[in-house]
Amino acid sequence: MSAPLVRFEGVTRRFGAEAAVDDVSLEIAEGEFFALLGPSGCGKTTLMRLLAGFEAPDAGRILLAGEDLAGVPPHRRPVHMMFQAYALFPHLSVARNVAFGLKAQGRARAEIDARVEEMLALVKLEGLGGRKPDQLSGGQKQRVALARALAPAPKLLLLDEPMAALDRKLREETQLELRTLQRQLGLTFLIVTHDQDEAMVTADRLAVMRTGRIVQVGPPAEVYERPIDRFVAGFLGEVNLFEGPDGCTGVRPERMALSRAEPKAAGRLPGKVAEAGYLGDRTVYVIEAAGRTLRAAQPSGGDAFRVGDAVWVSWPATAVMRLAE
Amino acid sequence: MTHDPLIPAKAGTQAEPAAKRKGRLGSRLRGNERGKNNLAVLAPYLWLALFFALPFALVAKLSFSHSALAIPPYAPRLDLSHGLTGLADFLRGLDLATYRRLASDRLYLLAYLSSLGFAGLSTAILLVIGYPMAYGIARCRPRLRQALVLAVILPFWTSFLIRIYAWIAVLKPAGLLNQALHLIGLPSVTLLDTNAGVVLGLVYAYLPFMVLPLYAVLERQDESLIEAAQDLGLTPRRAFWRVTVPLSAPGVAAGVLLSFIPMVGEFVVPDLMGGSRTLMLGRTIWTEFFADRDWPAASAVAMVLLATLVVPLVLVQRRRAALLP
Numbered sequence: 076m077s078a079p080l081v082r083f084e085g086v087t088r089r090f091g092a093e094a095a096v097d098d099v100s101l102e103i104a105e106g107e108f109f110a111l112l113g114p115s116g117c118g119k120t121t122l123m124r125l126l127a128g129f130e131a132p133d134a135g136r137i138l139l140a141g142e143d144l145a146g147v148p149p150h151r152r153p154v155h156m157m158f159q160a161y162a163l164f165p166h167l168s169v170a171r172n173v174a175f176g177l178k179a180q181g182r183a184r185a186e187i188d189a190r191v192e193e194m195l196a197l198v199k200l201e202g203l204g205g206r207k208p209d210q211l212s213g214g215q216k217q218r219v220a221l222a223r224a225l226a227p228a229p230k231l232l233l234l235d236e237p238m239a240a241l242d243r244k245l246r247e248e249t250q251l252e253l254r255t256l257q258r259q260l261g262l263t264f265l266i267v268t269h270d271q272d273e274a275m276v277t278a279d280r281l282a283v284m285r286t287g288r289i290v291q292v293g294p295p296a297e298v299y300e301r302p303i304d305r306f307v308a309g310f311l312g313e314v315n316l317f318e319g320p321d322g323c324t325g326v327r328p329e330r331m332a333l334s335r336a337e338p339k340a341a342g343r344l345p346g347k348v349a350e351a352g353y354l355g356d357r358t359v360y361v362i363e364a365a366g367r368t369l370r371a372a373q374p375s376g377g378d379a380f381r382v383g384d385a386v387w388v389s390w391p392a393t394a395v396m397r398l399a400e
Numbered sequence: 401m402t403h404d405p406l407i408p409a410k411a412g413t414q415a416e417p418a419a420k421r422k423g424r425l426g427s428r429l430r431g432n433e434r435g436k437n438n439l440a441v442l443a444p445y446l447w448l449a450l451f452f453a454l455p456f457a458l459v460a461k462l463s464f465s466h467s468a469l470a471i472p473p474y475a476p477r478l479d480l481s482h483g484l485t486g487l488a489d490f491l492r493g494l495d496l497a498t499y500r501r502l503a504s505d506r507l508y509l510l511a512y513l514s515s516l517g518f519a520g521l522s523t524a525i526l527l528v529i530g531y532p533m534a535y536g537i538a539r540c541r542p543r544l545r546q547a548l549v550l551a552v553i554l555p556f557w558t559s560f561l562i563r564i565y566a567w568i569a570v571l572k573p574a575g576l577l578n579q580a581l582h583l584i585g586l587p588s589v590t591l592l593d594t595n596a597g598v599v600l601g602l603v604y605a606y607l608p609f610m611v612l613p614l615y616a617v618l619e620r621q622d623e624s625l626i627e628a629a630q631d632l633g634l635t636p637r638r639a640f641w642r643v644t645v646p647l648s649a650p651g652v653a654a655g656v657l658l659s660f661i662p663m664v665g666e667f668v669v670p671d672l673m674g675g676s677r678t679l680m681l682g683r684t685i686w687t688e689f690f691a692d693r694d695w696p697a698a699s700a701v702a703m704v705l706l707a708t709l710v711v712p713l714v715l716v717q718r719r720r721a722a723l724l725p
Contacts, residue, residue: 129627149630150639162628166646179633227633 078141080105080231080263081126086135088121095121097287098135103231108257108264110274113284114310119267122284123233126265127156140230150179155229159236161220163208169219170195170204176227194222197256214245221253225260234266238273250276271311275299283307300327304399315369316398323398330394331371333360333378333386340389344369348384362388463699464494473693498700508701512708514679518595518670519663522602526610526659527652529603534614534651535644538621549615552608560605564672567601568592571673593675601669606659613658617651618644661709665702681705 079102088096096118103109111119124130125137128149137144144152155176163172170191177187195201198218208216217237224232237253238246254277257264268274274281275295282292283306291303302308305316305323314325332338337345346364360380362369369388380386468475476493479486502508537548555563570576571592578588591597621644629639667682674680681701688698 127627127631148635149627150633150635154631156628156631158624158628160622160624162622162624164625164628164643164647166649175629176632179638223632 078105079103079138080107080140081265082138083122083125084136084138086122086125086132086137088118088125088130089133094118094287096125096132099287099289100135101282101289101292103263103265105263106261108254108266108277108279110278110281111265111267111284112271112274112281112310113269115269117284118287119269119284120235123156123235123265123267126231127154127233128152153230154233155224155227155231156233156235157220157224157237159239161208161216161240163216163219163223165208167207168204169200169206169208169211172208172219173204173222173226175223180227190226194226197225198222213240213242214249217241217249221256225262229262231263231265234264236268237266238268238270246273247276253277275311283310300396302396302398308396308398313370313372314396323400325396325398326390326394327396328359328370328372329357330390331369332389333362333371333373333380334389335378335384335386337387338389341392342395343387343389345385345387348380348382348386351380351382360386362386364388459699459702461494462695463498463703464496465696466493466497467694467696472695474695498696499704501697502700502704508684511679511681511684511701512704515664515681515705518598518602518680519660519666522599522606522663523610523656523660525599525603526606527656530607530610530614530655531648531652533607534611534618537611537615538618545619549612552611552615556608560668564601564605564668567604568672571597571600592673595674595678598670598674598678598680601673602663602666605666605669606663609658609662610655613654614648614651617648621647657713664709665705 081101081103083099083101086096086099087094099118099122111122113119121130125132126139126144128144128147131145139152139154164175167175173191173194174187177190182190191204192201195204198221200215200218200222203211203215208219211219217240221237234253238249241249250273253264257277264277266274266277278295280292280294281298283290283298285306291298291307293301298307299311302311302314302325305314305325308314308316308325313328315328315331317324317326326342332340337343344364346362346369348360349363349368350361352359352361355375357372357374358379360371360373362371371388462474465474465476467473470477476490478490482489533552537545537552540548568575572578573588573590573592575592577591581588591600625643625647626636626639629643630636634642665682665685666680667686670678670680670683671686674683685698685701688694688701
C-alpha cells in the first residue's frame with residue numbers, strides 16, 4: 076500500500092446535540108477499495124458527505140493527497156460521488172449526463188465525445204447515449220451514474236449505497252463487476268453500505284461504524300474472523316455467543332462441526348437438532364444443546380441430520396473469537 | 401378570481417383550460433373504446449357541453465349577427481314558430497360583416513397589440529419577481545414554508561375589487577405612497593391612471609398565479625440533483641442555471657399561461673387603474689357591450705381573442721404530444 080490518499084483526523088460532525096460523526100480518524104490508501112459499513116444512522120453517509128464537501132466538520136480535519144480540504148467547496152474537490160438514487164439529470168440524455176462533469180471542466184468538444192464513448196463502453200452501455208434516464212432500467216441507470224462519476228477522472232470515487240435499488244441477483248453480479256472495474260482503473264473507491272456481503276465482496280478493507288464512531292478497521296477476512304466485539308461479530312454475520320467467567324466468546328456457525336459420535340475437539344456439547352434449513356450449498360442447523368440454542372452451518376455433501384437427531388456440536392480452539400462487550 | 405362573472409372579457413380566460421381538457425379527454429376516449437359504454441366517461445363531456453361548448457356557440461352565433469334596435473339588441477333572432485323556414489331565415493341572416501369591420505378598423509388591432517403588450521410585459525415582470533419568491537419559499541424550513549405559501553394565497557380571501565380600490569388609495573396623487581415619498585423628501589410620482597399603473601396592478605393581481613406553480617415544481621425538485629451538479633464541478637450559481645432552471649420549465653410554462661392568458665382579457669385592472677387612453681381588450685369588449693350596445697362586435701372581439709390564445713396553445717400541445725414516446 077502506498078501513501079494515504081485520504082486522511083480523517085479526529086473528525087466530528089454534530090447535528091444539534093447529536094454527533095453524527097464522532098472523533099473519527101481513518102486513512103484510506105491510494106488505489107484501495109474501502110468500505111464504510113454500519114447500520115442506518117451510524118454516520119457512514121455523513122462521513123462520505125464530509126469528504127464530498129456537502130458537510131463541513133465541526134472539529135478535526137480531512138486531508139486529500141496531503142492537502143487540507145477545509146473550505147474547499149464541493150465543485151472544486153477532485154472527488155466524485157455516485158448518489159444513492161443515482162441523481163441522473165432527467166432533462167439530459169445519457170451521453171449528456173456522462174459529459175456533465177467534463178463540460179464543467181471546460182474540455183474540448185471532441186475530447187468530451189471521445190471520453191463519453193469510452194465511459195459508455197466501460198459500463199457496457201454502447202449505443203444508449205441518446206436515451207433519456209427514464210427510458211433505462213434500474214441496472215442501466217446505475218451504470219450511467221457510475222460512468223458519469225468516473226468520466227472526469229476523479230482522484231477518489233464515492234459510492235453511496237450503490238446497489239440499494241437493484242434486485243438481489245443483479246446486485247451480486249454488479250458487486251463483482253465493480254470490483255473488477257476498480258482493479259482495472261486502479262482508482263480509489265470508497266463505498267458506503269449497510270450490507271455486509273456487499274462490503275466484504277467489494278472492499279480491500281472495511282471500517283465498521285456504530286453511533287458515529289469507527290469500531291473496527293481491517294481487511295474483510297480479518298474483521299470477519301477476528302471481530303473486536305459482539306456488535307462487529309453480529310453485524311458481519313451469524314455468531315454463537317458464549318458468556319464465560321473470563322468474558323464473552325463467539326464461534327461462527329460454519330466453524331461448528333456436527334457428528335453423531337463424541338468428537339475430540341477443544342469445545343464440544345451434546346445436543347439435539349431442532350431445525351434444519353437447506354440452502355443448496357450448505358445446510359443451517361439449529362441445535363438445542365445444554366440449555367442454549369446454537370447455529371451450525373454444514374457444507375452440502377456430508378452427513379445429513381434430521382430434526383430430532385442427537386448430535387455433538389464441536390469447534391476447534393482456533394474458531395473461538397474473544398469479544399469485547 | 402373574484403371578477404364579476406358577467407364581464408365578457410372572461411370568455412378567453414375560462415375557455416382556455418376547458419379547451420385543453422377537451423383535447424386530452426378526446427384522445428383518451430379514442431384510446432379506450434370500451435370506455436364509451438361507461439356513463440361516468442360522459443359526465444365531463446356533459447359538463448364541457450353545458451359550460452363551455454354551449455356558451456361558446458352562443459357567443460360565436462352572436463358574433464355573426466348584426467346589432468339592431470331591439471331587446472336583446474341584435475338580429476337575426478332564431479324564431480322557430482315558422483318551423484324550418486324560421487331556421488333558414490335565421491341562418492341566412494348570419495354573416496361575417498362584424499369580422500370585416502374588426503379587420504378594417506385599426507383601433508381593434510391596436511387594442512389587441514396593446515393587450516398582448518401589457519400582458520407580455522407583466523408576465524416578464526411576474527417571472528422575474530415570482531421565480532426568486534417561489535425558489536426562496538421552496539428552500540425554507542417546512543414550517544416557515546407553509547406560512548409563506550399561506551401568505552401568497554391570503555389575498556384571495558379578500559374581494560379582488562376591494563384590493564384594487566386599496567391600491568387606488570395607495571397610488572392616488574395624495575395617497576399613501578406620495579405622502580411617504582414627501583416625508584423622506586422625494587418628489588411625488590404619478591402611477592394611477594397611467595399605463596405603468598396598469599402593469600403594477602396586473603403584476604399584483606396575478607403574482608400568486610405565477611408563484612404557486614413555480615413553487616410546486618421547485619419544492620418537489622430533488623436536492624441530490626443540485627448536489628450531483630456541484631459534485632461534478634459546477635459552482636452553485638451554474639448548477640442553478642443548468643439544473644434547477646431547466647427542470648422547473650413545466651412550472652414556468654404553467655405560471656406564464658395562468659397569468660398571461662387572463663391578463664390579455666383583463667378588465668378590472670385597466671378600467672380602475674388605467675388612464676382614459678389605456679387600450680386593452682377587456683375594456684374594448686365592455687365598451688362595445690354596455691356603452692355601444694353592439695353585442696355582435698363585443699362577441700367578435702372575444703372570439704378573435706380566444707382564437708389568438710387557444711390556437712397557438714393547441715399547436716404547442718400537439719407538438720409536445722408528438723414528441724412523447
